[in-house]
Amino acid sequence: MTGVTESRLWRRLMALAEIGAIPGGGVDRQALSEGEIAAWRLVVGWAREAGLEPATDPAGNLFLVLPGRDRAAAPVLAGSHLDTQPNGGRFDGAAGVLAALDALTDLAASGRVPARDCVAVAWMNEEGSRFAPGMMGSEAFCGVRGLDAIRAVRDADGTSVGDALDRLHAAVPDLPRRALGGPVAAYLELHIEQGPVLEAAGCSVGIVTGIQGKKTFSVWISGAEGHAGTLAMAERRDAVTAFARCAAALDAEIGAIDPAIRFTIGRVQVTPNAPSVIAGEVRFSIDLRHPDNAVLDAAGIRIAPLCRERAGPCAVAVTPLVDAPSNRFDPVLQARIARAAAECGLPAMPVLSAAGHDARHLAGLCPSAMIFIPCRGGISHAPAEWAEPDHVAAGATVLARVLADLAYAESLPLTDGAVR
Template sequence: MVTTRPKVCAIGNSQREHLKMLSDSVEVRVASHVSEHRLWGRLMQLAKIGATESGGVSRFALSEEESLARRLLIEWASELELEISTDDISNLYFRLNGKNKQAAPVMSGSHIDSQPNGGKFDGTFGVVAALEVLQAIRESGTQPDRSIDAVVWLNEEGSRFSPGMMGSDAFSGRRSLDDCLRIKDSKGVLFAEALETTQSEFQSLPRRSFGEPVCHYVEAHIEQGPLLDAAVIPVGVVTGIQGSRRFRIRVIGEQAHAGTEPMENRKDALFTAVDVIQEIRSQLMNLYPELKLTMGLFEIFPNAPSVVPSSAYFSNDIRHPNDSALAESRRIIGEICDSNK
């Protein structure tokens, strides 16, 4: 193995001036006020709300747990003297006013709802990181040229009310509020009812309109895969986003007795569902090896040991950064379902 000594370079006056300019820059001054201890402490406080035995969280949209998390965030934002507001779907906004209040703000944030037994940093880190930036800016004595909003999007996960991304979709105009209000959760609770409960808890907050102009949006997020960690890279910049398509497939068969119905006469919904799943997996993964395919929900009826299932119901989540791949995958899934009727 060959080793070499590091080169020692003399620093000229111009380089010294450049280094001094960097040390005096707004960015460095603000960054010096970022507190890792404070950031971690807030993450741990939020992680207690809806905590599970396995170390995760179950904190669903418009639930009591989410309301408790909202109150904690509002408490922190109030201490920072940020402008706090909401909107008609209960997104939360914390604003640090800039010099030009009329200019479109920079926005950063994420969500605080989770999957069942979900990760305690998923989404939450983006919200807490945005608040930490606003606090660091204030403590540095800096006022930005334009306002900066930390945002908490409602029901990003969709684990209680499906589909997800309701808050961000309503804000951007991709989905109407009326469409969301008609949706029910698995217990039959209307989104409209749950939303009204949350709004009544936070009725003192001023409301802002959907679709207000935004100059830039940036979201800090934990890596949910192993790639950066395996490469020992602390931060990555996203160059593409996994587009997703979500389906619900129901197979209708015929209930029968497990001990008397001949196999050739059976219309077993579960067997057909398994065949459909295997065919979907085989075709899509052969065509798009980089596609992400998940079937995380599966229900059968009557779900009894001695009864041939009369129905099977399952989810199908596909993700790929290319829209044409998603469109072709959707076509294939429909074709497979039709061929198994």
């Protein structure tokens, strides 16, 4: 695809990546940060140029609305998120929001009014790095989690989601507020695969069949502080060495269950974290995923006993946070994506999502589907994250086609008959 890096979508992706840019081509634009507010302003400006109507809701989700003929009909949504990991990349989230905006910009320019509102959406705090766990915006929108509970979550500096949301809304006083939630006719999300399957197969489009199940936990190890030079080894209750034994055992046992398991300790916080003080406390995160819910449950159940066995003289408390079983996306929308790819001559294949996405929650509300594009080496959540311009264009083309089907259909949901 010649000239694809001169396309509006690619130029916008690169412009958005300047906000929160970090060395190595990465992006640090965490949820509800000044950077995300700046990203909103940029994206809202593009939406207004296209004649779309921006709005926000109490959960800090951003909506860019192309009005339809029947404003009372359930809208079609497409999007992803604008926040990144602290050491994140340029495509995770941004590609899905900007591809949806791009498709609506073309629909608006065509002058053909859709049957129902079509909305590009950016969900609040998908990543969950600053405020854990993530997907807060889609959870609140879909009624999975109450807004009060979400507003009470605090970041490492003690700032609450509630305060950060209020600052976000104060920073964009010109944006109309809409109520939280409401009926949705269908949801589409384009995203980088964050895995190696599509690249290895030479496919530019992945038809996502579902999302593997995920459990997360917070583990607290409680020992006793002491002087590194004086307290005898036998008398210590050292939280760091207890952590080391627990983590090594968990990784060896749970990480070896089968090749599809994913077990990660990504965050470790030691108190007081001083070189000559035996640590009194360690808190750490566990992220556990598997496509088979039975395996996931069996692995999750092993965590607390394994920690207790290895913690020696320290106490252990394991708190479950996220418990999201595997889900399957709408088969009719999957078929529609496959047909759109075939019509464009783009090689496509079914693929399971190993990562979680906001589409998991939307799938409980309405027919939903995801389109994956390859990313280099399967790398994401890192500055080296990269999607080829022609893969971005391919995914956006398929998204635009399916979105147009949904925009102009006489009635929704789409039926099998309409596809085959």
